[in-house]
Amino acid sequence: MKNSPLSPLHFDLDNATIQMEKMLTPETVTMFEQSIIQLRASGLATGLKVGTKAPDFSLKDQNGTNVTLYDYTAHGPVILLFYRGVWCPFCNITLRAYQQASELFEASGARILAISPQSPDYSTTMQTNNSITFPILSDTGNEVASRYNIVFELSESIRNVYQSLGISLDDYNGDSSWTLPLPTTFVIDRANIIRLAYIEADYKRRLEPSQVLDVLASL
Numbered sequence: 001m002k003n004s005p006l007s008p009l010h011f012d013l014d015n016a017t018i019q020m021e022k023m024l025t026p027e028t029v030t031m032f033e034q035s036i037i038q039l040r041a042s043g044l045a046t047g048l049k050v051g052t053k054a055p056d057f058s059l060k061d062q063n064g065t066n067v068t069l070y071d072y073t074a075h076g077p078v079i080l081l082f083y084r085g086v087w088c089p090f091c092n093i094t095l096r097a098y099q100q101a102s103e104l105f106e107a108s109g110a111r112i113l114a115i116s117p118q119s120p121d122y123s124t125t126m127q128t129n130n131s132i133t134f135p136i137l138s139d140t141g142n143e144v145a146s147r148y149n150i151v152f153e154l155s156e157s158i159r160n161v162y163q164s165l166g167i168s169l170d171d172y173n174g175d176s177s178w179t180l181p182l183p184t185t186f187v188i189d190r191a192n193i194i195r196l197a198y199i200e201a202d203y204k205r206r207l208e209p210s211q212v213l214d215v216l217a218s219l
Contacts, residue, residue, distance in 0.1 A: 009097040009208050016089050017204050028161055035158050039201045045152045045182050047199035054080070054188045055147040059115065061135040062123040067113065073192050076109035077219060079212055082145055082184040084203060085118040086126040087167045091183070094206045096130045101209035108216040110187075117142045117173045117181065140174065145181035150199060154178045187215050195219060 021029050039045070048054070058068040072078045081098060083091040098105075098112055105112060112134040116123070123136040142151045154162070154169070159178050162169065170176045185207040187196035196215045198207040 007097075007100075008210075009094065009206060012093045012097070013090055013204055013206060016093055020089070031157065031161060035155065036202050039152055042152075045150050045199075045201075047150045047182070047184060047197055048148050048186070048194055050194055050197050052194050054186065054192050054194050055144070056192070057144045057147070059137040059139055059144060060120060061137050062120060062127045064120065065135075067135050067137055069113070069188070070192060072111055072113065073188055073190055076111065076190060077195070077216060078186075078188045079105060079110055079112045080184075080186040080188060081112060081114040082148070082150060082181040083114060083116050084180050084183065085116050085169075085172050086122045086129070087172060088203065090203055090206065091116070092126070092130055094183070095126065095132055095136075097206075098209055099130060099132050099134070101213070102134060104209075104213055105216065108213065110216050113137060115139045115144060115181070117145065117175075117179070119172065119174045122172055139181075141177065142179050142181055148181075148184070148186070150182040150184050151179050152182065154180065185212065187212060189219055 056070045058066055061067050069078065083094065085091060095114060102112060114134060115137045117139050120138045123138050127136050139145055145151045169178050182199055182201060183203050183206055185198040186194050189195050
């Protein structure tokens with residue numbers, strides 16, 4: 001988007017990638033990259049396509065308030081962000097970037113909803129750590145993410161690496177499924193039609209807010 005005051009999100013994501021690779025062993029970095037390649041090749045979690053009607057849902061936000069998608073789209077477009085959890089540095093960076101852009105989104109008549117499988121307590125932590133003002137919803141068991149076809153199960157080897165890093169998804173998510181949503185951005189219009197679908201197997205890559213603004217300008 002021309003003349004956007006937003007800082008490019010990918011700069012911060014690239015810096016986080018560099019820091020992560022310094023912290024991890026080369027073997028672990030290679031394992032993570034191979035898991036991304038395998039997920040892409042699997043044909044799983046390909047997501048809903050542009051032009052598809054977005055499934056409605058009701059989930060509780062970080063304050064325990066019930067939030068229904070179609071109630072939001074009745075008043076304007078919704079930017080629907082699926083993220084992995086508070087433990088993921090790339091998710092924190094992304095939600096902060098979208099928070100920074102929130103006034104520009106609102107000026108376009110759009111609002112943000114963010115969804116992860118983590119429990120409400122961790123959603124509250126996500127809100128507090130990043131000064132988030134938009135709803136952060138808890139999708140227990142990835143039920144909504146499954147309806148949007150973006151859920152995958154982590155392999156046993158990746159689970160072991162996560163646990164060695166102190167990331168226990170059964171604790172964060174409150175179940176033993178070890179499933180996650182792909183980092184995904186949807187733009188859903190007032191007719192509940194998906195107008196943008198960014199679905200990425202590589203958790204280090206996210207959609208720039210400026211690109212969302214371009215889509216909103218075309219609605």
